[in-house]
Amino acid sequence: MSALLQLEGLVKNFGSLCVADNVSLELRRNECHALIGPNGAGKSTLINLVSGNFRPESGKVILDGVDVSEYATPQRAHAGLGRTFQITSIIPGFSVLENVALAVQAKDGSSFRFFGRASEEEGLNGRAREVLSTLGFLHRQDERSGDLSHGEHRVLELAMALAGAPKCLLLDEPMAGMGKAEGELLTDTLLEIKKKVPMLLVEHDMEAVFKLADRISVMAYGRIVASGTPDEVRADEQARAAYLGSDAA
Amino acid sequence: MKGVSVADAGALGQKRRTDLSLFIGIVVLALLAVTPFITGFAGGKYVEALVLKAMILAIAAVSLDLLIGQGGLVSFGHAAFVGLGSYVTGIALTEGVTNALPVLALVISISGLFALITGAISLRTSGVYFIMITLAFGQMLFFSLSSLSTYGGDDGLTLWDSPTLFGAYIFEAGSGLFYSALVILALTWLLVWRLAQSRFGRVLRAGKQNAVRVGTLGFDIFKYRLVAYVIAGLLAGIAGFLTACQAEYISPATAAWQNSGNLIIMVVLGGMGTRNGALLGALFVVLIEESLSLITLEWKLIFGPLLVLIVLFAKGGLVGLISRSGVRQ
Secondary structure: OOOOEEEEEEEEEEOOEEEEEEEEEEEOOOOEEEEEOOOOOOHHHHHHHHHOOOOOOEEEEEEOOEEOOOOOHHHHHHHOEEEOOOOOOOOOOOEHHHHHHHHHHHHOOOOOOOOOOHHHOHHHHHHHHHHHHHOOOHHHOOOEHHHOOHHHHHHHHHHHHHHOOOOEEEEEOOOOOOOHHHHHHHHHHHHHHHOOOOEEEEOOOHHHHHHHOOEEEEEEOOEEEEEEOHHHHHHOHHHHHHHHOHHHO | OHHHHHHHHHHHHHHHHHHHHHHHHHHHHHHHHHHHHHHHHOOHHHHHHHHHHHHHHHHHHHHHHHHHHHOOOOOOOOHHHHHHHHHHHHHHHHOOOOEHHHHHHHHHHHHHHHHHHHHHHHOOOOOHHHHHHHHHHHHHHHHHHHOOHHHOHHHOEEOOOOOEEOOEOOOOOOHHHHHHHHHHHHHHHHHHHHHHHOHHHHHHHHHHHOHHHHHHHOOOHHHHHHHHHHHHHHHHHHHHHHHHHHHOEEOHHHHOHHHHHHHHHHHHHHOOOOOOHHHHHHHHHHHHHHHHHHHOOOHHHHHHHHHHHHHHHOOOHHHHHHHHHHHHO
8 A cells, every 4th residue: 555645855945954855755554653853954844845834846745646746735734634833823812612613614615605603503513522522622612722721722733633634644743842741641642543544743752752653754954864663763873863862772 | 511511601601792792783773773863953964964974984994894803904905995986986977877786786896806806916915015015006096096087087076966776866965875875884784794703704714813724724815815805895895886975976085095094993993803893983983083173173183192092091992992891790
């Protein structure tokens, strides 16, 4: 079976700085592929290239056999890419439920409907509540999302990405800024989600990465310097030099 | 169980606020409806004409709030659509088209088309650039209207006729026009709020807060904004139609940027993105301007600081002031 998501030779420059240097990567069906590396290695850039928020100089993004390289961000979302942001990106003035319902709405028929209250559409709210309850977040549905704590924002981010029923998830540091307990809870949730939705995971929390990842790629200076199973990467000299540090072994 | 009851309480509070704003809006419109009877005893035709002028501006302001309040799109050229609507009306009448239906159809399609073209260009930009480019398109139209020498050029043009609907002069200055404008205002007020609550409006409102996220969820926000721009433009065009009918005169000055600025002031002062904000803002600005100017010639010296005070101390504009005093009760 072919890979679900294939990145082929992606190149992106910011001025003279090459932040993605001919990056190729595969996300197989039913796997969590973690992307690790030091700050500035180009991990978030890569996520942005896949989601379409950045346009590459060259290279291809192929999702489920379809070349989506020329697609704009909204079209890529429709093709099945769901993502979260490293820096919380939600609709702060909406309630938690409405944030998720908006994400459901994006995949549920036309949104060029000018009458009828969107907030009273049971189809949208029902699906949104389902997603919230799988994340154990239903009790916060009426909260104004801007008022949530940082950790809760991270969960809401994930809920919005899941609500679009994506073929694959791009998670940009989902644990960023979370406490240890919160992070462990989220890791467990992601383990559950992983069974249904393959994910490309950028994360600094190594404990979470080694718990979740089926394969790991190590990035440094816009290049992938090592790739393999967690054990292979742990043993790889270059990977250790680039990121894990010599005491990681 | 506890979670459920808290959720219900939240929904109830929301519902009460919604009901209150609906009630206030209906009261305001009802007050407008009885104005001609009151002015029959005091104030006379002058006050009635003033309230009519305020209602017509309120139509334009409410339509502008769809852009500013719901979409976060600060258009500084909205008066251009009012000017365009009045010119289409004036030119049609001068050329002998007096049936209101074709005139209105022309007004709606031409202002809608102008909005579609200028919006498609303006909405490629954002923030200050959007403000500047809408201003530029507005001024472009202003100068174009000024150069229409056949139709009065700079001086504008007096209209010798008014549109009729099935032979009735309901758009002739007077109580016919007053109630026609009131009906159109009520419909605009209803329409814009319904739009804001719909699926379409939800995307628009979300895009105001976080356009990147909305795009990543799968919405092409540009399309939603363009549709909103066209709707707001053609509604302002209809306000222009009424302007021409009331004044029995068309002038390029209607499209001038000062009027666009006035519309923004009305929206911000009343309370952006609220059910009644633009409506109250427009009525307030017109009436307060007029009453102050009756008291003193230097009324602008009072009006300016008053605006500053309201913007500084009434968070959420007049509507914010009202709803806070409602909560206290």
